[in-house]
Amino acid sequence: MTLANRQGTGAVVPVERNDQRFRAGQGTAAGLSIVFRKFRKALFGKPNSDRSDTEGQFNVQYPEERLSLPEAYRNMPILLFDDATGHELCTSCFQCERVCPPQVIHITQAKDPATGKPVPSAAEFIIEYDTCMSCGYCAEVCPFDAIKMDHDYELSTSNHPELDVNYNRLLRPVSYYETIAPTLWNDVRESAMKKLQNNIKRRPGAIGVDHGQKVGAKAAPAAVARPADPAGAGASAVVPAAKRAPVAAIGKTMSEEKLAKLQSIRADNQAKRGGAGAPVDSAHAVEAAVGVQPDTAQVAAPDAATPGSVAPGATGPVAAVGTSMSEEKRAKLEAIRAAKRAQGGE
């Protein structure tokens, strides 16, 4: 039988109300026995990881433990720039501004100072994070893959105007996006880079590079400039202007699963390039340009940044429960749990 001419069947079934049964509390007792069974499993069972489990421990101790985020996860939009050249991928084509349902994207096109003609680059780019509804349309329609959805969800701030995020605070290196969504970026990487090369040719001078400085001088009216030092800024919404922030720090809490994926993709790409007889140097150069050495990044992470001083953007790509939690955090969690156990025992 083919799918199209399959005919479903079904009946109208009255639900059973168990009306005539003799009652002496056995219904309540049956329910309570289920509760006690589950309660025992929750107390002495193992933490649950499989989706088919219906008993055991389900809790995730949030600040210490985090669930890993899927690659497609979307929170707030960010803009990408190329690690090697510093060129922004955005060409101010206004597609995202047009499609944005709550209309929170505001773009100003860059102009050539010599001729006054528009250049495929944005002079200013503001997104109102407080009104953004995270629908992901901007990332979906962007023909240049310049705007992507970030994974950072710890955006709370006491400074409301800060949530009108300007260009330099929206910018992230491509390698950062690669760490949070390796497969998705791999699908579009080649076309995005090709388009970027074409656009660079049409950008005279330094337009489209080093945006942080230019905009900083102009001092965008809505966005309050934030201190460049992430440690001084404390826990706040957006990664500060430092475009050249060490990418290694950003990728430090990448889950192992994602890391493995990223490395395999890179190996593939390298093999492709190497097949044409490229020298080992060029592969190194690419690695250096991208700026991430995930192996060292993970080791270096705990001492490079203490929890208080990390900009939340850096903690975005979140560790899978128990798998890639940093040693420090795991030890802390163990200590907390041991203390609780001791308390319960006494």
Added chain:
Amino acid sequence: MLKTEELRINIGPQHPSTHGVFRMLVTVDGETLVDLKPVFGYLHRNHEQLGEVNSYLQNMPFTDRLDYFNSMINNHAYARSVEMLAGIEVPERAQYIRVIMDELSRILNHATALGFMLGDMGAWQTALLWGLREREKILDLFEYVSGARMMCNYARFGGVARDIDDYFITETRKLMDGLPHYFDDFEGLLTNSEIMLARARNIGVLPKELALSYSVTGPVLRASGVPYDIRRAEPYAVYDRFDFDIPVGTVGDVYDRFLVRIAEMRQAYRILEQAFQQLPEAGGGHINPKVKQQSLKPPIGEAYARVESPKGELGFYLVSDGTGNAYRYKVRAPSFINLTALADMCKGYKLADAMVILGSIDIVMGEVDR
């Protein structure tokens, strides 16, 4: 007999068991409810007018915010309405993906709705958290496939935003392995409990005729004994290809609504099983590539598409004048229409029963007020 004076009191709009910002203006005689007037509008946010200003695609994420428990089903219903308006064909695979998401939504909605209802009844926390736990697992799957847990924004005109992959299928299969145990546990927890029977049986009876005259739909109508399910009455997507039963109640009280919802979760599980069996054979991609999503301009005309949401008949009415945004956009929200029957359901019962009856209708204020 002692003469008593009637008293008018407000329940809500900020009350833990009014399921959102909803006010009930009740008149009580002692503890007996004499009259009830539902007052809503506190969550009004101009949804329908916004739908007439926004383009067709731009309105999709706003439909997520109607019934925020089932954004997948809202998206499906809205996409169906626009597809009907513009004459867009949907590939078979996309239809199956939509059905899978709809039935997962149905399970999560009923699990939480029953949890909240039992919470109103006094079974504080246990039942509710069991419902939320299953919901959480399903939301993780939604997050994987669509990028967001609750505001999925997953449907597009002519399909869905992203295809489902092997990981999603294996994980959903895993989840489904645990679902029958979950249904049994949830049913065993309170179905025969004497306290539950005392609180639910013959409480909030909605007779068949009254239900029909209020045009109540969904589990509330089926609990009153009317076997009306849009999936069977007017099959959409590929629902005509599945074997599933329609559970109906006999009395139309709170207890029947509880039982009907549990039975519906089991039927949703059956549909999921069949959908996953048939999915590999289904042709076409996850989306119709010919459709211009952003600059869609349907021809002049009108369309009304409806789906069976877990709360009842969810319909979107659109009128096109040939431009990029709808001339008229109207939502037929099941919660809103089911809520109009609340007064007749509550009259004559005790004040404490009003909460349980409200819980048994399963309303979401985002959909009621729009």
